[in-house]
């Protein structure tokens with residue numbers, strides 16, 4: 549058995565196991581009381597902004613864009629320094645994705661680049677809180693507002709982070725979370741859409757459940773019978789089941805602990821690697837209170853691939869986050885070309901995520917540090 553350290557992994561406690569088992573022993577497997585309980589628990593971490601639980605972060609993006617009402621002819625301005633779903637979920641609605649460049653320190657969407665990219669067809673400006681570090685959300689809100697567009701925050705990395713004293717989830721018109729196994733908290737697969745707008749929430753809830761209308765007062769044919777429900781707009785089944793919501797509520801009780809441990813490990817890497825000439829450690833901007841999802845090291849002088857291979861050969865599961873989204877052949881085939889966002893491309897060329905997760909021990913982190921220092925002969 550190799551003891552490969554992954555770049556990220558879940559932390560599951562006995563309480564988490566018990567929470568899931570309790571639902572399995574009960575009456576509800578799918579949509580029952582654990583769903584609304586999880587949504588309420590999540591809202592306690594978003595400054596009270598209501599949440600709609602869905603089956604993944606990708607589903608959350610698809611639902612959020614549906615709630616925003618985007619379609620063919622509409623433009624979505626977003627960052628290429630993200631997992632492809634931020635862009636592909638918009639493309640699946642038929643909208644045109646417009647990539648704007650990132651800031652070279654944080655890797656987050658550059659408000660000036662976003663401002664230059666908006667047109668009168670822009671319906672959504674979609675930022676990503678890369679590695680957990682919030683984007684420049686006040687400026688981006690201004691950019692979106694001026695364009696008459698909504699601000700969407702893909703917070704797949706940043707549940708538990710805050711920006712200028714306000715929690716992630718309270719900053720944008722639509723915020724999306726992912727609860728995939730490697731994220732800040734997990735429901736195995738899962739996600740959520742958060743919004744302060746009752747109208748956007750209603751559209752999100754409808755899209756999550758086939759667009760079905762059960763409220764008789766809202767039905768076109770209310771006299772059909774007691775069984776009747778009807779579809780007013782197309783939707784999908786993106787319902788997160790009770791079993792997984794119970795895990796989510798249990799994980800939320802551990803979120804502060806996860807944040808503390810991730811911060812400790814982050815500081816340990818910073819301290820041990822800051823003096824190396826061949827790398828740059830991550831920056832934290834003033835106003836950012838970060839729950840670090842990733843530790844994004846920057847490897848200089850074209851040596852990222854060599855360091856990746858050096859660490860992988862030592863069973864250290866480093867990862868690269870991310871290939872610029874428009875480098876994926878599906879975007880290439882639509883005419884997007886390399887060179888479009890030079891900062892993002894440079895960021896990608898240098899980026900390497902070191903293992904970071906709550907159950908990583910100090911001595912495992914030190915093993916990573918020694919292997920990195922060894923590579924540089926330090």
Ligand SMILES: *Cc1c(COP(=O)(O)O)cnc(C)c1O
Pocket residue numbers: 604605606607630631633634676702704705726727728737738739
């Ligand atoms: C993980 C992730 C997603 C997709 O979430 P899933 O739950 O894996 O579908 C979207 N955007 C970003 C930035 C992510 O990191």
